[in-house]
Amino acid sequence: MTQKAIIEKINEHKKQPNLRYILKEKTEAFTKDLFYTLFDIDTEVAKNLDRLESQFDALVDLACWDVDKSCKKIWTSYVEKLPEILRRLNLDAEATVNCDPASQSIEEVYMAYPGFYAIAIYRLAHELYKEGFPLVPRLMTECAHRQTGIDINPGAQIGDSFHIDHGTGIVIGETAIVKNHVKIYQGVTLGGLYVAKHLHKTKRHPTIEDNVTIYASATILGGDTVIGENSVIGGNAWLTDSVPKNSTVFHTPEIKIKPLSNA
Template identity: 70%
Template sequence: MSQESIISLLEAHKKHPNLKIRLKEKAELFTHRLFYTLFDAETPVAENLKEVETIFTELVDLVCWKTEKPCHTVWEQYVSKLPNILEKLNLDACATTQNDPASHSIEEVYLCYPGFHAIAVYRLAHELHKMGFPMVPRLMTEYAHRLTGVDINPGAQIGDSFFIDHATGVVIGETTIIKNNVKIYQGVTLGALSVSKKMQNVKRHPTIEDNVTIYANATILGGETIIGANSVIGGNVWLTSSIPANSLVTHTPEIKIKTVNHE
């Protein structure tokens, strides 16, 4: 096959005119610069916000290909939300220092904790998601997913003082509701019972009430599943139905120990 034929076939199969890989790169740069603006002590806020706005304008040009959904007015709304987002993130960081004895300073949380990093990107993406800004919120949280191993859909609703310890393998689905002062550990899944496409506009993921702790590798599924306030969910628990407030749910594995005779 000639080079010209190969090129012709490749061009024939490129069927998505709005699929631009640099959109992903720009979304990641936008997220990166937002971090510097909000957290870095050496970064001047006013100067950096102008840079972030410039990147956002480029994102608008790349992602808003549906002319019936104008995006150019989103930035002013979004930037007004940043002080409140930062306030919430400071509460998340404090929750980490208060709940993890391995945390030695607030700076350590901001710089070292993948759980906090994932929550921060989620909160920044969630506000854009609520405004209906297309694609970019998901690209932001997938960027965090790649960096931290934590998969939080930007559509999830998460309250104040949220803490994810160790982080890796955590999955929080699109219609999850998490209220205040919730702690979860590595490998936790807050997922759906069904992945049918017809469930797209239905609440598919659980609700976690205030002050709940969910330990490692627990799986909680279903849109009607509610974990009552002040409950503790033990490691490796599998739940598909609601539990009342102040519950303790544990998984007891059957362990068999065989003693080897070394005579």
């Protein structure tokens, strides 16, 4: 096959007219600047908000393919939410300082804790998700996922003072509801019982009530599953049914002692 024929075949199969990877790169730059604007003391807020608006305009041009929907108007309402997002993120950081005896300072949480970074990008993306801004919120949380190993869908609903410890391997699905003062450890999955496209608009992921602690590698599945307030879910537990408030759930290992071959 000639090079010309190869080029023609490749072009024949490039079927997505809106698939521009520059959108991913620009979203990552926008996400980084948002984070710095909210937290970095040397980043001038007024100057960076103008920069962010310009970046958002570029995202609108790349991501808003529906000509009947004006995504440009979203920026005005979104930027008004940034102070409240920052207030809630400060609560998340304080929760981590209070929960983790290894934390030496709140500055350490902001700069070195992957759980806090994943929560921050989730909260910033979630507000764009609620506005119906296409694709960009998902790219924002995927950027955090790649850096931290924590996968929080921007559609999830997460309350105040959320603490993620270590965090690697955590998955929180799109329709999950996590209420206030919840603590989650590495490897936890808040997922769906079934994977089927027709379930897109249904609640597929669990609800976690206030003051719940979920330890490492626990798996909680299903849209009807509710973990009652003040409960503790032990490591490696597998749950597809609801748990009443004030419960403690343990995974019980099965131990078998191998007989000695020469006994």
